[in-house]
Amino acid sequence: xxxxxxxxxxxxxxARSPVLVVLLIAxxxxxxxxxGLALSSSPALPRVAFLNEIAPSQSTITxxxxxxxxxRYERELFAAIQPVMVSTRAQALADVRDGKTVAAxxxxxxxxxxxxxxxxxxxxxxxxxxxxxxxALVEEAIESKLAQANVLLAAQLSRVADGYIDLLLxxxxxxxxxxxxxxLGLVHAQSxxxxxxxxxxxxxxxxxxxxxxxxxxxxxVANLGGSRQxxxxxxxxxxxxxxxxxxxxxxxxxxxxxxxxxxxLMFIAILLASGMLALEREENTLGRLRRGLVxxxxxxxxxxxxxxxxxxxxxxxxxxxxxxxxxxGFGRAGLWLLAICxxxxxxxxxxxxxxxxxxxxxxxxxxxxxxSLPLVFLALVPSGSxxxxxxxxxxxxxxxxxxxxxxxxxxxxxxxxxxSLASALxxxxxxxxxxxxxxxxxxRP
Amino acid sequence: xxxxxxxAGLSKRFAGRVAVHNVSFTxxxxxxxxxxxxxxxxxxxxxxxxxxxxxxxxxxxxxxGAAGIGWVxxxxxxxxxxSIAENLRLFxxxxxxxxxxxxxxxxxxxxxxxxxxxxxxxxxxxxxxQRVNIAVGLIANPAVxxxxxxxxxxxxxxxxxxxxxxxxxxxxxxSVAFATHEIGEAERYASQLLLLADGEMLFLGSPAELCTAAxxxxxxxxxxxxxxxxxH
Numbered sequence: 001x002x003x004x005x006x007x008x009x010x011x012x013x014x015a016r017s018p019v020l021v022v023l024l025i026a027x028x029x030x031x032x033x034x035x036g037l038a039l040s041s042s043p044a045l046p047r048v049a050f051l052n053e054i055a056p057s058q059s060t061i062t063x064x065x066x067x068x069x070x071x072r073y074e075r076e077l078f079a080a081i082q083p084v085m086v087s088t089r090a091q092a093l094a095d096v097r098d099g100k101t102v103a104a105x106x107x108x109x110x111x112x113x114x115x116x117x118x119x120x121x122x123x124x125x126x127x128x129x130x131x132x133x134x135x136a137l138v139e140e141a142i143e144s145k146l147a148q149a150n151v152l153l154a155a156q157l158s159r160v161a162d163g164y165i166d167l168l169l170x171x172x173x174x175x176x177x178x179x180x181x182x183x184l185g186l187v188h189a190q191s192x193x194x195x196x197x198x199x200x201x202x203x204x205x206x207x208x209x210x211x212x213x214x215x216x217x218x219x220x221v222a223n224l225g226g227s228r229q230x231x232x233x234x235x236x237x238x239x240x241x242x243x244x245x246x247x248x249x250x251x252x253x254x255x256x257x258x259x260x261x262x263x264x265l266m267f268i269a270i271l272l273a274s275g276m277l278a279l280e281r282e283e284n285t286l287g288r289l290r291r292g293l294v295x296x297x298x299x300x301x302x303x304x305x306x307x308x309x310x311x312x313x314x315x316x317x318x319x320x321x322x323x324x325x326x327x328x329g330f331g332r333a334g335l336w337l338l339a340i341c342x343x344x345x346x347x348x349x350x351x352x353x354x355x356x357x358x359x360x361x362x363x364x365x366x367x368x369x370x371x372s373l374p375l376v377f378l379a380l381v382p383s384g385s386x387x388x389x390x391x392x393x394x395x396x397x398x399x400x401x402x403x404x405x406x407x408x409x410x411x412x413x414x415x416x417x418x419x420s421l422a423s424a425l426x427x428x429x430x431x432x433x434x435x436x437x438x439x440x441x442x443x444r445p
Numbered sequence: 446x447x448x449x450x451x452x453a454g455l456s457k458r459f460a461g462r463v464a465v466h467n468v469s470f471t472x473x474x475x476x477x478x479x480x481x482x483x484x485x486x487x488x489x490x491x492x493x494x495x496x497x498x499x500x501x502x503x504x505x506x507x508x509x510g511a512a513g514i515g516w517v518x519x520x521x522x523x524x525x526x527x528s529i530a531e532n533l534r535l536f537x538x539x540x541x542x543x544x545x546x547x548x549x550x551x552x553x554x555x556x557x558x559x560x561x562x563x564x565x566x567x568x569x570x571x572x573x574x575q576r577v578n579i580a581v582g583l584i585a586n587p588a589v590x591x592x593x594x595x596x597x598x599x600x601x602x603x604x605x606x607x608x609x610x611x612x613x614x615x616x617x618x619x620s621v622a623f624a625t626h627e628i629g630e631a632e633r634y635a636s637q638l639l640l641l642a643d644g645e646m647l648f649l650g651s652p653a654e655l656c657t658a659a660x661x662x663x664x665x666x667x668x669x670x671x672x673x674x675x676x677h
Contacts, residue, residue, distance in 0.1 A: 005538045013526045016565075284522040288581075291498035291516055293539040445499060 002294050006302045010276055025314060029264050046138045046382070049092040049104040050083035054111060061112045068156055070112065073238070076149040077105065080141035096129045099391050102382050103128050103138040115157075115237060123241040131382065139242075146240055153237045169221060190217035257322050258411040262343060263376060265315040265410075266403055269344050270368045273307035273351025278364035290445065300439050303355065304348035311344040312337070319414075328414055339413035339421060342428040343406030349435040350402055356442035372403070379404040402431050448507075449474045449620035450495065450514075450589045455504035457490050457644075464490040465644045467504070470637075472589065472620050479635030480624040481668065483677065486641040488624035489519065489593055495622065496591050515587035519594045519624075521578040525567030529558055529577050532566055533584055540585035552580040555610065572603030576610065583614060590614065592623040596630065608634055632664045640668070642677040 014021055054070055061068040084101050086092045092104035106125040114122035126142055128135045166172070171185025193214040200207050277300070280286040289299060319336055322328070354371070358364045379398040381391070398404040409424035411417045450472040457465040465487040472478050480488045493499040495506065496516035508514070523532045533552050537545035553559040556576045561569070566577055575595065582590055590611070596604040612634070615621055625631055631638055632652045640648035640655070648655055648671060652664050659667035659674070 002539055005535060009524065009527065009531075009535050012531070013524065016526045283524055284518060284520045285524065287493070287498050287518055288516060288522040288536075289539070291496050292512070293536075 003298055003302050006294065006299075007306060010302070010306055013279070025268060029318070045080075045082045046102045046141065047084055047100070048081040048138055048142075049086045049095040049101040050078075050081075051086050051089060051092045051104070051106045053089070053109040054107055055109065058109075058112050061115055068115065068153065070107070073149040073153065074107070076152070077142065077145050080145040081105065081138065093127065096127055099129070099395075102131075103135070103142075105142065111238070115153075121239045122237060124238060126240045126242050128242065128244050142240060146238060150238055157237055186217050186221050190214060190221060193217060253326055254328065254415050255411060255417075257319070257326055257328065258407055258414050259380065260322070261315050261319050261340070262403060262407040262410050264318060265311050265340060265343050265406065266347050266372060266376070267368075268314055269307045269311035269347030270351040270354065270372060271307075271365060272310055273303050273348045274355035274358070274364040274368055275351075275361045276303045276306065277352050277355030278358050278361045281359045282361055286443075287445075296440055296443055300349075300352045300356075300436065300443065303352050304345065304436075306348075307351055308341070308344035308348035311347065312340050315340050315344070332413060332416075335413035335421060336410070338425070339406075339409035342409050342425045343402065346402035346406060346428040346431045346435070349432045349439065353435045353439040353442060356439045372401075375401045376403050379407065399427075400431070400434075402428060405431065447474045448472070449476070450622070451507045452495065453505045455491070455494060455506060456502050457487075457494060457499060458502045463644050465494070465641075466646075468639075468641070468646045469504075470639055470646075470649055472622055472637075474588070474620055475615055475618045476620050476637065477615055477635045478620075478622040478637045478639060479631035480622065480639050480641060481626075481628065481631050482641035482647075483672065484626075485643070487644040488641055490644075491641065492516075492591050492593050492622065492624055495589075513588045515582035515585065515590040515619075517579050517582035517590065517592040517595060519597060521566075521574045523566050523574070523577055523581055526565060528563045528565055529553070529556075529569075530562040532577060533580060536581045537584045542585050548584050548586070552584055555583075555613065556580045570603075571598050572600070572606070575599060575603075575607060579607070579610065583619075587619070589620045589622065592621065594624055594626065596625070596627070604630070628665045628668050640671065642672055642675065647671060647675050647677075 052070075052074060059070045061070070083105075084095065086095060086104075089106060092106060095101045096104045104125075104127040106127070108123065108125060111122045111124070124146070126139075128138070167183050167185070169186050171183045171188050173180055173182060193210060197207070197210055197214060200210070280289065280299075290296065294302075316337060319328070319340070320330075320333075323330060351368070354367050355364050358367055375397065378394050379401070381394055405424050405427040408417075408419055409421055409428060412419065412421040412424055448471055451470075453469045455465060455468045456463070468491060470478070480491060482488055490499065494501050496514055497509070497512075498516070524535070527535065530549055530553065533549040534545055537548045542548045553562050556579075558573060558576060558580075561573070566574060569577065575598070579590075579592065579595065582592070592611075595611075596607055599607060608630075611621060623635075636651060638648065638650065638652055638655055639646060648658060650658070655671065656662060656664060656667045659670040661667035661670050
């Protein structure tokens with residue numbers, strides 16, 4: 001009864017404070033959009049674990065008269081990343097998993113053979129940890145440098161192919177396995193065939209067969225000449241073979257959706273909860289309420305619930321609206337709601353803890369902004385873009401603030417990413433208990 | 446007369462600092478007690494304990510808690526965005542009043558604010574806001590009304606009107622304890638004075654008894670003389 005009465009009173013106050021409501025709801029949405037846009041760009045030279053599995057003796061490939069040095073293409077790739085040299089594939093994977101590097105780039109031992117066979121494209125392995133920001137940070141850089149390397153490599157391979165085609169067309173010496181062969185060539189073969197045909201009597205039984213061979217030689221000469229352009233146009237000798245250590249890879253656009261919704265969820269819930277509690281102090285009603293009319297737990301729960309429900313409604317509507325433009329799985333809407341509820345309650349509880357610490361609504365709002373914004377950016381720092389020790393500190397700070405856990409819950413609900421929704425919700429539940437206790441202590445008379 | 450409120454050996458400590466030490470008194474039905482003393486004497490702390498907002502560090506209090514006690518803090522403790530009637534209705538429900546609308550109606554009548562019942566409290570004058578503040582303290586028809594410097598921010602006319610309002614309740618049997626810096630106000634309206642200084646109770650008795658104890662004919666001078674005599 002007391003809870004419902006207080007809730008009714010707070011809703012009435014909010015309805016009569018349009019400026020406050022605009023500040024609490026419109027502002028977070030603007031901030032969320034700005035952060036989403038900022039995520040589209042990423043800093044240069046990401047730390048990438050690098051492993052070259054090609055034996056030093058095989059790093060130079062000889063094709064025809066051309067020699068291809070794979071180390072030259074290594075250097076091309078290094079211009080786009082900050083390589084962290086590792087000696088085994090397991091170490092490369094561990095570095096990615098532990099967040100020491102944003103990705104691993106592995107040149108497999110079979111690359112020279114694949115290039116020499118030219119049966120198809122050769123591969124380099126690029127391994128990510130499933131974090132969309134990390135992936136965006138390194139993917140574009142590696143792919144652009146790989147494209148540059150491919151241009152150089154394709155030119156070399158094209159020259160080799162040209163040589164072989166010339167040999168087939170016009171003939172010449174072919175050096176193979178230490179021996180030299182005299183190749184006739186299609187042009188000479190066709191001349192010889194034409195001469196033989198002119199001397200054959202029209203009734204000769206082999207004439208029909210030779211006419212067919214002569215026609216083939218003419219077609220072969222014409223089309224092999226044209227194939228040079230085709231080889232140059234389609235060449236992409238090496239491609240990146242991408243994989244993720246665990247879980248489903250989240251596309252950046254869908255990850256940005258989770259970030260944007262988490263940011264708005266955070267601001268609405270924390271600002272509202274802290275503001276409404278600070279308002280009780282500002283109006284001097286806290287003392288009056290706490291002299292037995294309402295328990296501290298009831299008071300805190302009412303504020304946190306009001307803030308959480310408002311944030312859930314706005315965030316869920318926002319997510320559904322975004323879903324009209326970004327392909328999201330609406331079949332998982334129940335899980336979205338679960339993740340949003342978990343995050344909203346955690347932010348609401350943090351809000352009442354902050355509101356309990358200050359005496360005015362303005363001070364509460366300032367405190368929320370001062371605390372939240374830097375922590376949001378910290379939570380979004382890609383693992384490999386800073387040193388390992390610093391990232392560990394960031395990880396601890398992010399773990400005691402609900403944004404990271406809320407983002408992980410929403411990302412798991414929307415994009416099926418790792419860690420799972422259940423573990424993210426458990427993390428949020430622990431934070432709710434912690435901030436609830438903190439709020440009770442801060443509100444003690 | 447029945448005893449409405451009784452305190453025995455009431456003390457309060459804050460982190461090693463003694464705010465109120467060993468205060469005992471009895472307040473009977475329809476009696477008015479004035480808490481007087483210099484700033485920082487412990488008047489607000491004592492009233493907060495009597496109101497159930499602060500737990501005493503030592504001593505006994507009857508009745509204990511908020512039941513049957515109306516509390517009017519020094520600064521108006523009502524919602525400025527809500528109307529007079531909405532504030533009264535909210536606190537009537539929180540106080541557990543069985544018929545909230547009847548209580549609201551009675552309070553609007555007694556405060557003389559019926560015509561402005563739908564006005565937001567934030568738009569009222571200081572005097573009217575204080576009347577609503579007191580009405581909230583009285584909404585559950587308590588046996589004891591506790592007021593912390595109720596006229597501190599009011600002009601003389603507003604003060605007189607407020608005391609008229611409080612005296613109506615006293616006449617109906619409500620006991621009142623109020624803290625004040627106005628010795629004249631204490632002399633005019635209180636039947637008992639409780640003099641506090643540095644948390645210590647220096648005197649408990651009628652205004653005339655205070656003058657006799659200090660051997661002064663004037664209550665203002667008697668108040669200062671007693672404080673000086675006790676080293677405050």
